Amino acid sequence: MGKRIVILGAGFGGLACATMLRKNIGQEHRIIIVDRKKEFMMGLVKLWVLNGTRKLEDSQTSLASLNAKGIEYLNNEVTTIQVAKDRVEVKEHGWLEYDYLVVALGTELAPERIEGFVGRGFNLYDPKQVPQLREKLLALKQGRVVISIMGGPYKCPPAPYEAAMMISDMLVGNGTRGAIELEVFAPSPIALPVAGPKVSSDVVDMIGRYGIRFSPNCKPKLVRDGEIEFENGRRERYDVLVGIPPHRGPDVVKNSGLAAGEWIPVDRQTLRTQFENVFAIGDVTEIKIGQLAMPKAGIFAEGEAKVVAQEIIDEISGRQPQVTYNGQGYCYVEAGNRMAGYVEADFYNTSGPVFTLDAPSEKYFEKKHDFERTRLREWLL
Incomplete structure (x- = not known):
């Protein structure tokens, strides 16, 4: 019998997980991804719109192309998650049962938490x-x-x-x-x-x-x-006031019993929640390393997604999962004038988290653009 894998959220984590699964399990297994947005755009693109090197309307890629890749895309909103019954409710679709659930719903912006900000300042994280x-x-x-x-x-x-x-x-x-x-x-x-x-x-x-x-x-x-x-x-x-507003966890997650406060706690190596066959990845999670927490950034969501996908692949194939998440990631810090720095992080280092920052160069600027191109090509194009 084929398995049904439901992925909530079509961001970095959801897309990376669905893509890896589809490449490595047979068509008898259904992969369903649910997201209320119609297009995908990396968050980093907002800064290119800001400096005028990119137009917003030219930077969004349709999620409908997932269907041609053998991934079922539901453009709708998840209203209820019932982990005790292995099902989720999707607005205008009804109940969707799963064998595996991957929660990758990210964060939501809460500018209203700062009194007087809405209408006076600009929300840097709102593309519009x-x-x-x-x-x-x-x-x-x-x-x-x-x-x-x-x-x-x-x-x-x-x-x-x-x-x-x-x-x-x-x-x-x-x-x-x-x-x-x-x-x-x-x-x-x-x-x-x-x-x-x-x-x-x-x-x-x-x-x-x-x-x-x-x-x-x-x-x-x-x-x-x-x-x-x-x-x-x-x-x-x-x-001119430019604000990075507070973030909050999605209400549907907080109402599901998965979250502890705003975010979902997971095993830091397997990304498993306390519920069987339920994983959570990316910004919707909280992974503590001493006094630090794993950053909310696409590269970490992608790394976690690949680990979760491999665990599901192994289980479906009858193997004992061996892969674990390594807590490593990187990002490019753009500095204007076609220059970008490079930050590398190893959160699970046995001696404690290790970080480095390389000075801005044109090489890293080009790598940042390639970062977007390669993932769009693999996931959606």
């Missing part, structure tokens, strides 16, 4: 707002641009610092950089808590070379017209 942000920045002749990380954890930890450097590069090209201040505010005592003090210091030095200031321990409390107030009592003026 990025073109408007670009227009506002290019129209600004003088003043102050504030980039505020409004809570943690958040997706793609280096992105606010990348945005700051790319905005600086844009303003240089616009001839207005000398009349515009740029500052990044973070709620944490260091720039990148997930990467440790050394890489955080290197990132602060990197943005400093662009004349961008960094202020730690500044968690926003309230946004007014032209002013942001932080919980420590500090108030700062802004002409």
